[in-house]
Amino acid sequence: MTLESDRSGVFLAMPATVYVGLLVAAPLGVLVMYSFWTQTYVDIDRTFTWENYRAAFSDPLVRQLLVRSVWMAGLVTLLTVLLAYPIAYFVAFRARRKMLWLLLITIPFWISYLLRVFAWKLILGFNGLLNSGLASLGLINEPLDFLLYNELAVIITLAHAWAPFAILPIYVSLQKIDRSLLEAATDLGCGKLGRFLRVTLPLTVPGIIASCLIIFIPTVGDYVTPALVGGSDGKMVANLIQVYFGSANNWPLGATLSLMTMVSVGAVAISFVALVRGAGKAIR
Amino acid sequence: MTRLARFAPGLRAYAVIYLLFLYLPVLLIPLFSFSEGTVVAFPISGFTFKWYGQLATQDTLLQSLVNSAIVGAGTAVLSTSLGLFAARAYIRHDFPGRRASEGLVMLPLVTPVIIVASAMLALFLLIGLRPSLLTVILGHTFLTVPFAVSILKSAFEEFDPSLEEAAYDLGESVWGTFRRVTLPIVAPGIVSSLLVTFTVSFDEFVLAFFLSGDQPTLPVYIWSQIRFPAKLPNTLALGSLLLGFSVLLLIAAEFFRRKSRNAIAKVKG
Amino acid sequence: MTGNTIIELIDVEKHFRSFVALSNFSLDLKEGEFFSLVGPSGCGKTTALRIIAGFQEPTSGVIRIGGQDMRAIPANRRPTNMVFQSYAIFPHLNVADNVGFGLAKSGLSRAERKQRIGEALEMVALDGLQRRNAHELSGGQRQRVALARALVMRPKVLLLDEPLSALDKNMRESMQFELRRLQQSIGITFVMVTHDQYEAMTMSDRIGVMFDGRLEQVDAPSALYAFPANPKVASFIGGMNFLPATLLNERNATLSIEIAGLGSLDIGMNPGVTRHERDLLVGLRPEQLYIGRDAPTDYDVTAQGTVTDIAFYGESVRYHVQINGVPEPVSVSVPNYFHTVDFKRGDAVWIAAQGASVIDLGTRSDNEPTKQERKV
Numbered sequence: 001m002t003l004e005s006d007r008s009g010v011f012l013a014m015p016a017t018v019y020v021g022l023l024v025a026a027p028l029g030v031l032v033m034y035s036f037w038t039q040t041y042v043d044i045d046r047t048f049t050w051e052n053y054r055a056a057f058s059d060p061l062v063r064q065l066l067v068r069s070v071w072m073a074g075l076v077t078l079l080t081v082l083l084a085y086p087i088a089y090f091v092a093f094r095a096r097r098k099m100l101w102l103l104l105i106t107i108p109f110w111i112s113y114l115l116r117v118f119a120w121k122l123i124l125g126f127n128g129l130l131n132s133g134l135a136s137l138g139l140i141n142e143p144l145d146f147l148l149y150n151e152l153a154v155i156i157t158l159a160h161a162w163a164p165f166a167i168l169p170i171y172v173s174l175q176k177i178d179r180s181l182l183e184a185a186t187d188l189g190c191g192k193l194g195r196f197l198r199v200t201l202p203l204t205v206p207g208i209i210a211s212c213l214i215i216f217i218p219t220v221g222d223y224v225t226p227a228l229v230g231g232s233d234g235k236m237v238a239n240l241i242q243v244y245f246g247s248a249n250n251w252p253l254g255a256t257l258s259l260m261t262m263v264s265v266g267a268v269a270i271s272f273v274a275l276v277r278g279a280g281k282a283i284r
Numbered sequence: 285m286t287r288l289a290r291f292a293p294g295l296r297a298y299a300v301i302y303l304l305f306l307y308l309p310v311l312l313i314p315l316f317s318f319s320e321g322t323v324v325a326f327p328i329s330g331f332t333f334k335w336y337g338q339l340a341t342q343d344t345l346l347q348s349l350v351n352s353a354i355v356g357a358g359t360a361v362l363s364t365s366l367g368l369f370a371a372r373a374y375i376r377h378d379f380p381g382r383r384a385s386e387g388l389v390m391l392p393l394v395t396p397v398i399i400v401a402s403a404m405l406a407l408f409l410l411i412g413l414r415p416s417l418l419t420v421i422l423g424h425t426f427l428t429v430p431f432a433v434s435i436l437k438s439a440f441e442e443f444d445p446s447l448e449e450a451a452y453d454l455g456e457s458v459w460g461t462f463r464r465v466t467l468p469i470v471a472p473g474i475v476s477s478l479l480v481t482f483t484v485s486f487d488e489f490v491l492a493f494f495l496s497g498d499q500p501t502l503p504v505y506i507w508s509q510i511r512f513p514a515k516l517p518n519t520l521a522l523g524s525l526l527l528g529f530s531v532l533l534l535i536a537a538e539f540f541r542r543k544s545r546n547a548i549a550k551v552k553g
Numbered sequence: 554m555t556g557n558t559i560i561e562l563i564d565v566e567k568h569f570r571s572f573v574a575l576s577n578f579s580l581d582l583k584e585g586e587f588f589s590l591v592g593p594s595g596c597g598k599t600t601a602l603r604i605i606a607g608f609q610e611p612t613s614g615v616i617r618i619g620g621q622d623m624r625a626i627p628a629n630r631r632p633t634n635m636v637f638q639s640y641a642i643f644p645h646l647n648v649a650d651n652v653g654f655g656l657a658k659s660g661l662s663r664a665e666r667k668q669r670i671g672e673a674l675e676m677v678a679l680d681g682l683q684r685r686n687a688h689e690l691s692g693g694q695r696q697r698v699a700l701a702r703a704l705v706m707r708p709k710v711l712l713l714d715e716p717l718s719a720l721d722k723n724m725r726e727s728m729q730f731e732l733r734r735l736q737q738s739i740g741i742t743f744v745m746v747t748h749d750q751y752e753a754m755t756m757s758d759r760i761g762v763m764f765d766g767r768l769e770q771v772d773a774p775s776a777l778y779a780f781p782a783n784p785k786v787a788s789f790i791g792g793m794n795f796l797p798a799t800l801l802n803e804r805n806a807t808l809s810i811e812i813a814g815l816g817s818l819d820i821g822m823n824p825g826v827t828r829h830e831r832d833l834l835v836g837l838r839p840e841q842l843y844i845g846r847d848a849p850t851d852y853d854v855t856a857q858g859t860v861t862d863i864a865f866y867g868e869s870v871r872y873h874v875q876i877n878g879v880p881e882p883v884s885v886s887v888p889n890y891f892h893t894v895d896f897k898r899g900d901a902v903w904i905a906a907q908g909a910s911v912i913d914l915g916t917r918s919d920n921e922p923t924k925q926e927r928k929v
Contacts, residue, residue: 012373016366027403110530119309221396238398450641454655
């Protein structure tokens with residue numbers, strides 16, 4: 001339909017595809033290679049071995065961290081999306097100045113991510129905002145010490161960090177809904193709740209899935225938040241990967257862990273999407 | 285709409301509380317940047333501008349800021365160029381493998397960064413590329429291509445293909461058509477792609493941490509300050525300045541967007 | 554008015570993968586004529602126009618403009634200019650810069666360009682709006698800018714892709730006359746693509762009717778109306794009743810036939826169709842039939858029937874009349890002239906036709922009209 005033939009489409013798409021493709025395939029290839037090698041103090045022994053996988057599978061710490069990472073990422077995703085949905089709904093259907101609200105929602109995320117995480121430390125810490133506030137109100141005598149350095153702190157911090165990534169896709173899918181569909185539902189006898197459950201919610205499922213994937217997948221591999229506010233209870237698999245690539249200097253084991261994480265994330269994400277789609281079909 | 289709005293007091297209250305949740309931690313940063321204490325913790329002691337005043341003398345901090353700017357600019361230009369071609373191909377052409385290519389290009393958005401970072405470090409070392417700002421740019425370009433592609437795709441979607449045909453029909457060459465018609469019309473998309481990819485790169489930590497070697501970017505510097513705070517108040521001051529700067533930039537961008545919509549810029553041939 | 558050939562398309566084929574958009578397409582266009590390609594959507598008419606413009610390459614076949622082979626010449630170097638369906642007004646340029654867009658490489662001085670732009674805008678009655686921005690224009694003004702922008706290039710042929718489809722009904726009608734007047738005053742060839750047969754009829758010197766990538770008939774509007782080459786063309790250009798008939802006798806240019814249920818009469822022979830069997834198909838235009846309470850005396854055939862359906866169009870009324878021995882109700886259109894006709898459903902009426910208004914469509918088995926075409 002344009003000046004050029006279809007072939008030039010291939011040429012135009014080539015640079016980005018090849019770039020991303022190469023930077024997906026090549027590093028993964030290198031990881032796979034490393035995962036079959038062994039670290040010997042300063043050198044790499046390049047004889048093929050399954051030893052890293054055997055070690056990783058038999059290590060209870062690895063299993064525990066992997067399961068915890070997936071579990072916490074799931075919780076974070078659920079919490080973030082649940083908290084975000086009403087906001088997206090409010091902005092799409094009720095707010096008068098949508099652009100202003102969207103701007104207000106995005107501005108906090110223009111400050112460094114690291115400083116934002118650090119700020120949660122200031123809020124949840126032993127001498128933090130929350131404890132000082134509660135103490136000055138006379139609600140507590142001793143500062144609460146279960147606020148920081150645990151899973152809860154990680155989940156709160158991440159639910160904050162991911163907020164716009166949940167709000168925006170859901171907002172877009174709400175905004176796309178033809179308003180006459182809602183009037184049709186009312187016209188056909190749906191109450192407010194019925195209308196939401198039977199029309200609005202199903203139509204926003206693509207937005208919800210997008211938010212979930214965008215939050216869940218990177219969260220499993222999050223490194224900063226558990227390292228800053230997670231303490232020893234809140235550590236996740238990325239922290240272990242970093243240790244192997246950093247101070248422990250055992251790249252083959254780090255590579256193995258990276259690949260295992262990737263496979264788990266992929267498996268969970270694919271089954272999640274399949275589950276939601278299946279559930280959607282079953283309802284219809 | 286106004287009628288509807290009045291009937292949602294609960295939702296509105298929730299929205300306001302949610303905004304507080306979003307802003308609470310962010311407001312602490314500027315707050316502590318004016319606090320006199322070197323240790324950043326409650327209670328806040330005194331009020332001072334000295335952390336801002338000292339910024340100009342913080343060599344490592346300023347160097348990391350420069351590094352981040354270089355990386356951000358390089359990344360923005362690279363990924364926006366890749367995105368421009370790809371987005372055009374996806375919207376204007378149908379070719380075998382288009383959907384596969386579109387899917388692949390979006391992949392970085394859903395890949396855990398720690399894995400990308402470790403894998404790229406391993407790859408770059410293997411092919412003899414030492415960690416430097418260049419490797420960070422290469423990595424950040426990978427991360428930001430999906431943003432550039434989606435922004436530019438929507439720019440091309442709103443762009444009537446017969447505009448280019450009209451220019452060609454009126455005797456322009458292919459390059460002239462691109463320069464006189466395509467470029468001016470997708471310019472807002474290009475600018476917003478540059479801004480977004482710059483911002484994402486500017487704030488990215490994990491990849492930069494793995495790939496920057498001895499040339500730390502700003503987030504890598506901030507990381508060292510958060511863990512072993514020697515100059516933390518300075519960092520908070522810088523963070524607050526950057527926040528203010530970004531908000532100004534955002535307002536300016538919105539202003540220009542509206543202005544360009546009202547009085548469309550002229551491009552002379 | 555028309556003279557030498559300006560555009561020649563010889564055996565042009567265009568395939569998109571397995572889809573055949575144009576098949577065996579040959580066409581000669583004359584200098585100074587207003588030519589329309591008309592047909593339902595997807596019939597290939599826009600593809601033909603875009604092949605002339607150079608936006609698409611034919612899969613095979615030859616295209617010449619002014620005697621010169623165009624196959625190696627890209628769209629930007631062809632002596633044609635196009636008015637796009639969406640008008641394609643550059644949103645970042647004002648009216649003058651839009652119109653002057655193609656003059657950038659003409660080597661003209663700024664003053665000359667300005668004058669050419671002014672002349673072109675005057676031609677489309679937009680002089681004075683030079684500095685107006687693209688988004689401040691109404692639909693009709695956008696169309697005029699698109700016209701001026703193409704005409705300022707002084708093309709040998711102006712191509713118009715559904716130029717009126719984006720306008721509302723009143724604007725469309727006044728633009729039909731204006732485009733025609735403009736074409737006659739400039740004197741260059743206009744090639745217009747439209748799906749609206751009435752638009753094509755009112756504006757064109759000649760019309761090409763297309764179906765499924767094939768050019769079915771090329772003729773002047775009055776000839777298309779009087780002698781359609783087949784039922785497809787017949788039903789596309791105006792309404793048509795298709796009736797089976799038997800050939801009784803054939804002499805010079807006259808056929809004696811018997812129409813089932815109506816009777817026998819003499820009709821003119823259609824030179825564009827063939828007759829190799831006695832079973833013929835004939836067409837009767839709804840507006841050329843008589844309808845009344847009494848049997849008329851001065852018609853070739855008459856028959857009695859019953860009104861089954863009535864459609865009121867304002868300027869005319871259309872009745873469906875069931876006649877014994879005729880397979881389907883016959884459609885009759887009557888001008889709503891002083892409300893002289895007013896039948897009700899179930900009324901008994903007389904139908905009558907003159908031999909001169911019955912159209913010979915050739916052997917019936919050659920072109921059995923489809924269900925859709927039979928509808929009038």
